[in-house]
Amino acid sequence: MVEFLVLGSLEPRESGELIRVRGMRQQRLLALLLVNANRVVPMGVLVDELWENPPSSARQQVHNAVRDLRRILPAAGDSVLITVDVGYRLAVPEDAIDTYRFTSGVRAAKAAEKNGRLAEAIQLLQSAVDLWRGDAFAGIQCPAVTGAAVRLNEQRLTAIEDLMAWRLKAGESSSLVGELQELIAEYPLRDSLRGSLMLALYRSGRQADALAVYDEARRHLADELGLEPGPHLRSLHMAILADAPVVQENAPKPSPEPGDGPVPATGASVVSAASSPGNHRNYLPHCPTDFTGRVTETRFLLSLAERGQGGAPQMVAIDGMGGVGKTTLALHTAHSLAPHYPDGQYFISLHGFSATRSPLSPEQALGTLLQASGVGPDAIPGSLEERSALWRSQLAGQRCLVILDDAADTAQVGPLLPGTGSSMVLVTSRRKLTALDGALSLFLDVFPQEDAMALFSRIVGEQRLGLDRAQVAKAVELCGHLPLAIRIAATRLRDRPACTVADLVERLSSTSQRVRCFQTAERDLMSMLRASYRDLHPALRRFSQLISLHPSSSFDIDHAAAVTGLPADDVDCYVDVLIENNLIRQEAPARYSFHNLVRDCTRELAVEAA
Structure with a gap:
């Protein structure tokens, strides 16, 4: 059987023997096919990824590289390099790639830990971490592979952090100190690792050394980034300084015999318990109380939160024309989902299609989000990369809900996305954000007839409308079943007691009067639609x-x-x-x-x- 090892340098192997892939272009081609294993990679994508400025012979060179790969890879194996109309597909069993074995091992470990089988969880997670031989796809330089490597390396670090916390939870302390010190030397900005080291030292009877770890972290962050330690470390520092019960109660105890009862929670739970008070942040705007329809879409979003994705962030890109109700749906769902995301609910309008404002830059958006998450203005770094990294750090290990409203394009959204953790991100945009990797797409159309009439009736009032359903049907049809247009027209009628639905229908039947009807002191539907053409x-x-x-x-x-x-x-x-x-x-x-x-x-x- 042929296996592909990518958690380190790229190494295809057959029965344990290395298959040499000579030439960087062939290695990059194989890496691209593995990143998209069992999916077709179009020729255009391969050319763009393999060359910054493709030569005229690029397609022929790709064909040649594929031919050479086929000569190298064993023809009788389970892995087959298939030619399709638009490109190539590497058909390969999932367990032949070490990334699959790693992620499945992490999932199994988390399931075992959740069910109280801590020793089994530690063994499974250790086996998954041991698959790594270095940075993923080490030495392979092309955008798609580099992006995949960044995600994999982050998953590895998260797994290591969980492993350290679980071993603390199992009663280890002094045996972890050396490993944690080595990890912190390599990853000095990972608060979770420093927190685990502080706990390991404290529980080994080394309170002063535990406090010294915090002081060293504070100096390092101040010198490198101008930041203070995060709330988790600050709370843990105060608990250790005061010999608080929250850090004492989880000191090592003899392992219970079967039937002795559950093992007390320790490790990462200590940090959470010590730092959670006052941490909850809810920035969701008000959602209209007359929210109507969207039953299927709401169920879809709620089901995603119920299922979860094993610790990976979930992203949904909601697209549709201006005024179709994307923001309203996102807010309505977010308020319902708030209990699922106890670490905070964030909302920011990116003004991608605002009629009165220019779109926010990612730097501006990150500045707002970081302050909302508790970072002081003086502690926010200047560059986009540093702000994005700090925002990801704030969300790592958290269950947060983030609404990125009215996005202009993928470039505006990308730096605002979490890298790891169990957060959910809802992005709304008038554009289809097809380049937002990993996001599920949810298209929002205008209302069906019944929902359109229901919204109109809720705003105007059932008693006012009486039995005039035929005229209501004409009114919502002239509004194009567009929720915002219905809301504006219905509000006009509600605020004019002397007018009837027939009067409104007559006004909406004229194009010029219809345009004026949808313009109020607070809302101008046509100006809002014009913004869709701006760029x-x-x-x-x-x-x-x-x-x-x-x-x-x-x-x-x-x-x-x-x-x-x-x-x-x-x-x-x-x-x-x-x-x-x-x-x-x-x-x-x-x-x-x-x-x-x-x-x-x-x-x-x-x-x-x-």
Whole structure:
């Protein structure tokens, strides 16, 4: 059997014997295929990853490298390098890659620890950690592989931190001191390791040495980053200084015999217990009490939190056109999920498509989030990389819920994501964030008829509407079933007691009056929709304006090419971008249309540009 070892240098082996892969390009190609094991890697991705400036012969060179790999890898093995229409796929059994054995071992260890089988959990986790021979994919330099290596190395460190905490929990102390000192020398910024060393020293009767570890951490952080130790270390320091029961009660005890009862919680639990008071932070804005519909989407998000992902952060990218209710859904769900994420709930608007503000830079967003997490303004570093690292450190080992609202693109979101831990991140955007690796996608469409009418009725009041359901149906249809448009129109009617639903329908039936109806002192729907076009290329804006002026309610590629005078290939590309930005919808495999209100907005822009 062929196995692939990547938790260190890249080493394919057959029956324990090393298979030599000569040439850096072949090694990088094999690494890329292993990162995407059992998934197709398109030729374009391979070219972009293997060359910064691809030569004209790049595709042929990839073919040659694949041919050479096939000569090297045993043909009779379980691993097969398959050619498909768009690229290549390395079909390989999961347990043939040491990353799978590592992650499955970590999962099994956590399950054993959760069920009270601590000795078994320690043995399983130690075996998983022992698979490592150095940094993952050591020496392989290309963006996708480097990103995968960073994630794997972080998972390794988290596993080591858990292992140290569990061994403390099992009653070890002095035997851990040397190992922890070596680890801290290599990873001086890991608070969890320092906390475990402080506990190991204290429980070995070395209180002064335990306090000295804290002082050394404070000096190091001050000198290197201008920071103070985090709340966990500060609380542990105070507990050790005062000989508090919270650190004494978990001193080593004889191992209980079977049937003696449960083993008391120790280790990492001590730090949590010592530092948890006052740590809870909830920054979620108010969610409308008349929230309506979205039953399927809400259940989906709630089920994710219930299932969890074995300690890995969960990310959901919620996309849809402006005004469709992405933020409302995220907030409604977040309030329901708050008990699942007791270490904090954070919310920040990134103003990616704000009609009145420029998008926040990642540095600005991180500054706000770090202060919300308890970092003082003077302790926030200046560079994006340092802020991002500190934010990840704040979330590591925590169960937090983070809403990144109104994101402009993946580049704005990437530095704000946690690296490890059991947090959940909900990202809302008008764009489809397809490049947000590891995120689940949730598209939000306009309301179905019943939900649209239900929201309208809740705002206006059932008694006011009486039995005039036919007129309500016309009103929400003229609002395009768009939640924000329904909310604005219904609020106007509610605040005008002398008006009827029929009066509102008459006003909404006129394009010019409809535009004015959706503009209030606090909200301007058309200005909000205009912001979706702000960052589009002028040629794309011109294309959408020309299509919107055509009387047909829908179009295909050939139709759009005829209307605009553009080649069909260009039209196909433009349509893809407009779909990605949720500015047009795909009704059928080859049929597209505008939402009525987006068409109104686009026609306004066309008139202004004329």
